[in-house]
Amino acid sequence: MAKKDILSNEMTKSFIIRVGGNDALSLIKVCESKNRKVTDEEVAKKTKLKITExxxxxxxxxxxxxxxxxxxxxxxxxxxxYTWEIKTRRIAELIIEEQSEEIKKLEKKLEFEKDYVFFSCKTNCGNVPFEVAAEYQFRCPKCGKPMDVVNNKKRIKDIKKQLIVVELALKKLSN
Ligand SMILES: [Zn+2]
Known part of the structure; x- marks a missing residue:
């Protein structure tokens, strides 16, 4: 991702705010506009923030x-x-790391949904795996009502959708 895109991309913007605070984005923009290393006093003057901030x-x-x-x-x-400089590449790297972790988590979640069959009562006391449902003769351990197989197709679809979103964002960042 090009340098200028890193500071205008929604994902990177929210990342910067998350790790640096609300004023981090304007601070980074000021540093970047100088094309040289800047002092904290300079940044304070330009951003109208207190030097301590x-x-x-x-x-x-x-x-x-x-x-x-x-x-x-x-x-x-x-x-x-002290003179400061911002490593914009590092911002992209950190998000790529974070999003790769997110992909791993989603993939695990997807595998889990695919591998396990869950049961639930009509009152929706909570999902239990097959082994537990069988142990209770397919009656809800909480309310005693009969339990049925939970249709997790929608959940699988939702996870797949999330995966696509994250993978697309990642592709954009890696370019
Ligand atoms: Zn129940």
Whole structure:
């Protein structure tokens, strides 16, 4: 995914906000607009955020490897100054990692739905696997009413749909 797309894509936008907070997106845009490393003071001025807020966001982003800094000592004052840069590629990488995990989870869920037959009463006290239903002579362990096979076709369809959505998003990010 191209650099400019990373900051306009809905999935990446919500990811940035989730890991960096509500103002993280505007902060990243300011950093990116400079085409060079920026100081936290510069970012604060541009975003109209407090310097402490800017630092908190940068630290959160740094923790995930999205923001990196250079540290330089001012020989006159003895103070250190930090200049920051945003790794947009890293944002895409993190989401790809996260979404790949999500795909694995959905695939497992799908396998489970396909492999197991569930039973439930009409009152819907909850689904139980075949072994449990058989043990209770196909009467609900909670209310005692007869239990029937649960049709999980809709659930399987829903999981498949979710999978397609995630896989498409992933493809877009990997390009
Ligand atoms: Zn029941």
């Amino acid at each position: 800017v630092r908190a966001i940068l630290n959160r982003l740094h923790y995930r490897g999205i923001a990196c800094y250079d540290k330089k000592k001012n020989n006159q004052t003895g103070w250190y100054s």
